[in-house]
Each structure stands twice: as structure tokens, then as C-alpha cells.
Amino acid sequence: MSDAAWPAPPQGPCALPPRLEVEVAILGAGIHGAALARELTLRGVSCALVDRGEVGGGTSQWSSQLLHGGIRYMLTGDIRQMREGLAERATWARIAPRRCRWEAFWMPxxxxxxxxxxxxxxxxxxxxxxxxxxxxxxxxxxxxxxxxxxxxxxxxxxxxxxxxxxxxxxTWDRDLTKDLAASSEALLLDFHEAERFDQGSDGLKLLHLVDRRDGSLRQLAARRWVFALGPWTDGAMARWFGESRKRLxxxxxxxxxxxxxxxxxxxxxxxxxxxxxxxxxxxxxxxxxxxxxxxxxxxxxxxxxxxxxxxxxxxxxxxxxxxxxxxxxxxxxxxxxxxxxxxxxxxHLSREAVLERHSQFRNLTLVLGGKLTTARALMDRLATDLTGRPCDASRTAPLRLWDGQPAQIR
Ligand SMILES: Cc1cc2nc3c(=O)[nH]c(=O)nc-3n(C[C@H](O)[C@H](O)[C@H](O)COP(=O)(O)OP(=O)(O)OC[C@H]3O[C@@H](n4cnc5c(N)ncnc54)[C@H](O)[C@@H]3O)c2cc1C
Structure with a gap:
């Protein structure tokens, strides 16, 4: 991984204390991490959202920006995935109307x-x-x-x-991701570099972090861990735990x-x-x-x-x-x-997502694959698994706009 590729952090200190504790620590603040933070907040569960860069600063800002069933699945015959996307599309239109615009696409x-x-x-x-x-x-x-x-x-x-x-x-993918994060009460640790983990007999315990803004050190303790690192997952698993298996x-x-x-x-x-x-x-x-x-x-x-x-x-x-x-x-x-x-x-690979429970660290789940369109539904499922609490509001509670500004209708 090239360090030069990561965006430089903003100037100025971070006001967070050196030791933090939450129920669920989420690493990766793309659409999946941000959606999970909202799901946990809706269920009243504390969480932290950690990213090496900023919220929505990875793949979730470089998509085709469509919340769709995937018209190409009509051609590949992946009808189940298409219908799931179509159902989710309606949910996004309900909970994020200011970040969504219906269009009539022409197929010539x-x-x-x-x-x-x-x-x-x-x-x-x-x-x-x-x-x-x-x-x-x-x-x-x-x-x-x-x-x-x-x-x-x-x-x-x-x-x-x-x-x-x-x-x-x-949609506007980056804004949508930031809205999801803003719709949570997650402790935000953006521009933080994960250095190493302390492990206990039953899984991960503590994460040692460096604040990329000023080099200060922080520790994050959590009972459960979710890695939603998008395309950086395999690289991180190799660096942090010496794993060579390619999941993606x-x-x-x-x-x-x-x-x-x-x-x-x-x-x-x-x-x-x-x-x-x-x-x-x-x-x-x-x-x-x-x-x-x-x-x-x-x-x-x-x-x-x-x-x-x-x-x-x-x-x-x-x-x-x-x-x-x-x-x-x-x-x-x-x-x-x-x-x-x-x-x-x-x-020809499926765009479907997998939630993998780590075989050694039983309190760690990895989010693999997926799409913007199905991220909310997948994270709703994961939050229900983690907390044992389903939450109907996930499909109806309107998102908060991260910038407070209604998106222009463009
Ligand atoms: C060209 C293209 C077009 C697409 N079009 C669509 C579309 O139209 N519709 C659709 O539904 N989907 C689309 N997708 C898919 C969709 O964009 C992705 O599946 C989705 O954005 C992945 O989100 P994520 O949260 O898993 O990953 P990301 O958004 O990449 O988030 C991962 C986060 O992890 C952080 N991170 C990485 N390493 C570390 C580390 N060591 N420590 C801490 N944080 C770290 C990154 O900074 C990043 O913010 C498209 C994808 C591409 C590439």
C-alpha cells in the first residue's frame, strides 16, 4: 500500500481523550462502516468509527453513484440480487430523499x-x-x-x-456516506492509523492508534469489532495479523x-x-x-x-x-x-456481500464485497446479529444531512 496515496490529515489537534471505550469498534468509514454506525445508534449501542482517512474517502466516493437493481443483472440472470437492489432503492428514496434523484435512463x-x-x-x-x-x-x-x-x-x-x-x-455517494455517519452518535476517529491490537482469550480487546494529525497516541477498547475496509481488507489483515489468505x-x-x-x-x-x-x-x-x-x-x-x-x-x-x-x-x-x-x-463475479465471522477472533466480523445500494440492508442485518435487536426504524428514519444543507436538485 502506498502511503503517499492516503490524503493528508487536516491541521489542528484532535480533542479526544487518550483512552476510549465502546461496545462496537468499526474500522473503515465507507458506506458500510457509516451505515453500521447509524444502525447501532438506532439500537442505542455505543460505537466508534475509525478511518485512516476521512469519512467516505475510499471507494464510496468513486462509484457510478447509482442506487439500483442493476439492469445488467437482467442480462446475467442474477434476478434475486436485482430484486433486492430494487427493494433497497425504494428505502433510500424514503430515508435520504435529498441525496436521491429519480431518473428515466434510456437504453438505446x-x-x-x-x-x-x-x-x-x-x-x-x-x-x-x-x-x-x-x-x-x-x-x-x-x-x-x-x-x-x-x-x-x-x-x-x-x-x-x-x-x-x-x-x-x-445519488451523491460521498454525501450519502457522510449523512449516514452524521446520523449516528459514533465516536469519530478519522485520520487515525491503527498500529496494533491487544488480544484476549476470546478475541480482540484493544486497538492502539496514532492520530495522523499530531502523532498523539490513543487506545480504543471494544467488546465487538467490525472491519469494513473495502478493498484494503486483505492488506490490513496481512499487516495486522500476518494473514495471507485473499478474501477479495x-x-x-x-x-x-x-x-x-x-x-x-x-x-x-x-x-x-x-x-x-x-x-x-x-x-x-x-x-x-x-x-x-x-x-x-x-x-x-x-x-x-x-x-x-x-x-x-x-x-x-x-x-x-x-x-x-x-x-x-x-x-x-x-x-x-x-x-x-x-x-x-x-x-462475472457477484457483487454480493459476505459477513465473515473471523475464525480466530470470534468477536470480529469482516464485511466483504457489497454495493452502495445494499449497504444499509446488510448493516441492518449485521447490527441485528451483533445486538440481538431488530430495528424497523432503519427503513424509515430520515438521514441527517452532514452539512446541514439540503442537496441541490441537480
Ligand atoms: C467504479 C465503481 C462503480 C461503482 N458503482 C456502484 C453503483 O453505481 N452502485 C452501487 O451500489 N455500488 C457501486 N459500486 C460499489 C460500491 O462503490 C462499493 O461496493 C462500496 O462503496 C464499498 O464500500 P465500503 O464501505 O465497503 O468500502 P470503502 O468505501 O472503500 O471504505 C473503506 C474505508 O476503509 C478505510 N481504510 C482502509 N484502510 C484502513 C486502515 N488500515 N485503517 C482504517 N481505515 C482504513 C478507507 O479509508 C475507506 O474509507 C461501484 C464501485 C466502483 C469501484
């Missing part, structure tokens, strides 16, 4: 037959995902009329004859951000070979394009020229009306998907 087709197949698949997707709290009445689903299709510049010169619109939910496969995905293109109003989801989808999404006054898949070894890796090229080639082949290579790339970002280890190409 190259032939009449493909159009028919899309309409059947999308019909089922929208039927199973018909719970859409706050859906704007003006967004149309199903077959896109020819005049509407032709108004979009992306329809010109390309291989597409028409499109079918389906519903999905867009890591897959990098790249997004490019262009200036907004007039007339590109709706997000497009273009089917590509091998079941991949090319998203072209207008948001925040820009055009977000993604994504790619490349197996990597670490949570921090640079973007390769080949990854940029892959996206530009796909854009040129599918949307040739726009001079993609001449349009300035305003921003580019790479995120690393933590995927539960299995054989085969990472493209």
Missing part, C-alpha cells in the same frame, strides 16, 4: 428485435421496481417516442434506432467527466459486449461517463492510458456525433471494487 437499441427484447426486460425491471417514493410525474418510462429520441444529439449518426426508458435512482478480488473502474453537452438531458445506459453497460449521465452540470473493469492488487492504483482509451473508443463507436477526443476531460476518477473472491473474470 440497434435493431427492432433488440428494442423488443429491451422492452420486455425493462418492463419486468420496472414492474419489480414499481415502488418508487417521490417519483416525478413528468418522467416517462417505456418506449421513447421517435421525436423525443431524435432531439437528443446522441441519437444522430450512431448505430441506434430508438430507446426504451427505465427507472433508477441517482479487486476490480478497478474508471469514470471520465466532460462538460455538459446541450441536449443530452437523460442518462443513457448503452449495452456493450460481455454484458457491460456504458453509462453516459448528465449530472451536476457535467457529463459522467463510465465505467471499466480491470483486476488490480491494491485499493490505490493509477488510471492507465488503456482505460481512458477503452472509454473513448466505446464513446466513439456508440455516440460518434460528439468529438470525444477533442472534448476536455474535466476530471477522471478511479475506484476499486471489493469483490468476494471466486474463480473467473471479475466482470
Amino acid at each position: 437499441h440497434r435493431s427492432r428485435l433488440e428494442g423488443l427484447a429491451h422492452r420486455v426486460g425493462i418492463g419486468l425491471y420496472d414492474f419489480w421496481g414499481s415502488e418508487r417514493p417521490g417519483w416525478p410525474a413528468d418522467l416517462r418510462l417505456g418506449r421513447v417516442s421517435r421525436p423525443d429520441f431524435l432531439i437528443d444529439p446522441r441519437a444522430t449518426l450512431g448505430p441506434f434506432r430508438g430507446a426504451t426508458a427505465y427507472a433508477d435512482l441517482m 478480488r479487486l476490480s478497478a473502474g474508471v469514470h471520465l467527466w466532460f462538460d455538459a453537452v446541450p441536449g443530452c438531458e437523460r442518462p443513457w445506459a448503452i449495452r456493450r459486449p460481455k454484458g457491460r453497460i456504458l453509462f453516459v449521465i448528465p449530472r451536476d452540470g457535467m457529463l459522467q461517463v463510465g465505467t471499466t473493469e480491470r483486476e488490480v492488487e491494491d485499493g490505490w492504483v493509477p488510471i492507465l492510458k488503456a482505460e481512458r482509451e477503452e472509454l473513448l473508443d466505446a464513446l466513439e463507436a456508440n455516440l460518434p456525433i460528439l468529438p470525444w477526443r477533442e472534448m476536455p476531460v474535466q476530471a477522471e476518477e478511479l475506484g476499486v471494487r471489493p469483490l468476494v473472491a471466486a474463480r473467473g473474470a471479475t466482470t
Whole structure:
């Protein structure tokens, strides 16, 4: 792991005392760690949220920012995972309405037959995902009329004859993660480096930490421990406990951000070979394009020229009306998907998550894999397991906005 890759801590001291004690210590403040902190708070259980960087500073800020069933699962046949995502999508729309925006995504087709197949698949997707709290009445689903299709510049010169619109939910991933943390009473130990653990006969006892702000030392005692370290899990387990087992496969995905293109109003989801989808999404006054898949070894890796090229080639082949290579790339970002280890190409690995009870430290649970979309549900389950207390409010209690500002409707 490259230390240089970790964001520098802010200036100024941290006011926390040198010794802290909680019921549950959570390491990793991405969407899973933050969601678990909220779940524990809803159940009245004390917890600490520890991160080497800041809340939402890892993979949970580099996603495609969709709370979705995964339209591509329609193609891969993973219907159970898709339906779980669709159900969770409705929950997010209820508890985080200011961080969510419903959209009608257009899936363009190259032939009449493909159009028919899309309409059947999308019909089922929208039927199973018909719970859409706050859906704007003006967004149309199903077959896109020819005049509407032709108004979009992306329809010109390309291989597409028409499109079918389906519903999905867009979010702002980092803000959502920070809202979850702000909706908890967790003791926040951000910018803290975990040095070593003290162990007892029944598991982990105490964590020795260094505050990266000023080098001061802290100790954190807890009865239960959860590691939600995303793609850094295997590296941390090797460093802290000498474990060589790989629990995860890591897959990098790249997004490019262009200036907004007039007339590109709706997000497009273009089917590509091998079941991949090319998203072209207008948001925040820009055009977000993604994504790619490349197996990597670490949570921090640079973007390769080949990854940029892959996206530009796909854009040129599918949307040739726009001079993609001449349009300035305003921003580019790479995120690393933590995927539960299995054989085969990472493209075909399930995005499902596993909660692993550590075989030696019985009071430690590892969160492996997962998605933004299902993070709340998974952490609801884990919090129920840890505390023995189910909590209906998890699905209804509105999130607190971390910045106090309602998100702009963009
Ligand atoms: C390109 C891409 C597109 C995606 N698109 C979507 C999508 O549209 N919808 C969807 O639902 N999902 C999507 N995902 C998946 C989703 O983003 C991830 O599954 C999710 O963000 C993982 O969250 P996490 O909390 O497990 O990990 P992270 O967000 O990575 O959190 C792990 C945290 O652990 C911290 N950490 C690491 N090492 C240490 C250490 N030693 N000590 C303390 N803290 C440490 C990190 O700083 C980080 O904050 C996408 C992923 C990628 C990469």
C-alpha cells in the first residue's frame, strides 16, 4: 500500500481523550462502516468509527453513484440480487430523499428485435421496481417516442434506432456516506492509523492508534469489532495479523467527466459486449461517463492510458456525433471494487456481500464485497446479529444531512 496515496490529515489537534471505550469498534468509514454506525445508534449501542482517512474517502466516493437493481443483472440472470437492489432503492428514496434523484435512463437499441427484447426486460425491471417514493410525474418510462429520441444529439449518426426508458435512482455517494455517519452518535476517529491490537482469550480487546494529525497516541477498547475496509481488507489483515489468505478480488473502474453537452438531458445506459453497460449521465452540470473493469492488487492504483482509451473508443463507436477526443476531460476518477473472491473474470463475479465471522477472533466480523445500494440492508442485518435487536426504524428514519444543507436538485 502506498502511503503517499492516503490524503493528508487536516491541521489542528484532535480533542479526544487518550483512552476510549465502546461496545462496537468499526474500522473503515465507507458506506458500510457509516451505515453500521447509524444502525447501532438506532439500537442505542455505543460505537466508534475509525478511518485512516476521512469519512467516505475510499471507494464510496468513486462509484457510478447509482442506487439500483442493476439492469445488467437482467442480462446475467442474477434476478434475486436485482430484486433486492430494487427493494433497497425504494428505502433510500424514503430515508435520504435529498441525496436521491429519480431518473428515466434510456437504453438505446440497434435493431427492432433488440428494442423488443429491451422492452420486455425493462418492463419486468420496472414492474419489480414499481415502488418508487417521490417519483416525478413528468418522467416517462417505456418506449421513447421517435421525436423525443431524435432531439437528443446522441441519437444522430450512431448505430441506434430508438430507446426504451427505465427507472433508477441517482445519488451523491460521498454525501450519502457522510449523512449516514452524521446520523449516528459514533465516536469519530478519522485520520487515525491503527498500529496494533491487544488480544484476549476470546478475541480482540484493544486497538492502539496514532492520530495522523499530531502523532498523539490513543487506545480504543471494544467488546465487538467490525472491519469494513473495502478493498484494503486483505492488506490490513496481512499487516495486522500476518494473514495471507485473499478474501477479495479487486476490480478497478474508471469514470471520465466532460462538460455538459446541450441536449443530452437523460442518462443513457448503452449495452456493450460481455454484458457491460456504458453509462453516459448528465449530472451536476457535467457529463459522467463510465465505467471499466480491470483486476488490480491494491485499493490505490493509477488510471492507465488503456482505460481512458477503452472509454473513448466505446464513446466513439456508440455516440460518434460528439468529438470525444477533442472534448476536455474535466476530471477522471478511479475506484476499486471489493469483490468476494471466486474463480473467473471479475466482470462475472457477484457483487454480493459476505459477513465473515473471523475464525480466530470470534468477536470480529469482516464485511466483504457489497454495493452502495445494499449497504444499509446488510448493516441492518449485521447490527441485528451483533445486538440481538431488530430495528424497523432503519427503513424509515430520515438521514441527517452532514452539512446541514439540503442537496441541490441537480
Ligand atoms: C467504479 C465503481 C462503480 C461503482 N458503482 C456502484 C453503483 O453505481 N452502485 C452501487 O451500489 N455500488 C457501486 N459500486 C460499489 C460500491 O462503490 C462499493 O461496493 C462500496 O462503496 C464499498 O464500500 P465500503 O464501505 O465497503 O468500502 P470503502 O468505501 O472503500 O471504505 C473503506 C474505508 O476503509 C478505510 N481504510 C482502509 N484502510 C484502513 C486502515 N488500515 N485503517 C482504517 N481505515 C482504513 C478507507 O479509508 C475507506 O474509507 C461501484 C464501485 C466502483 C469501484
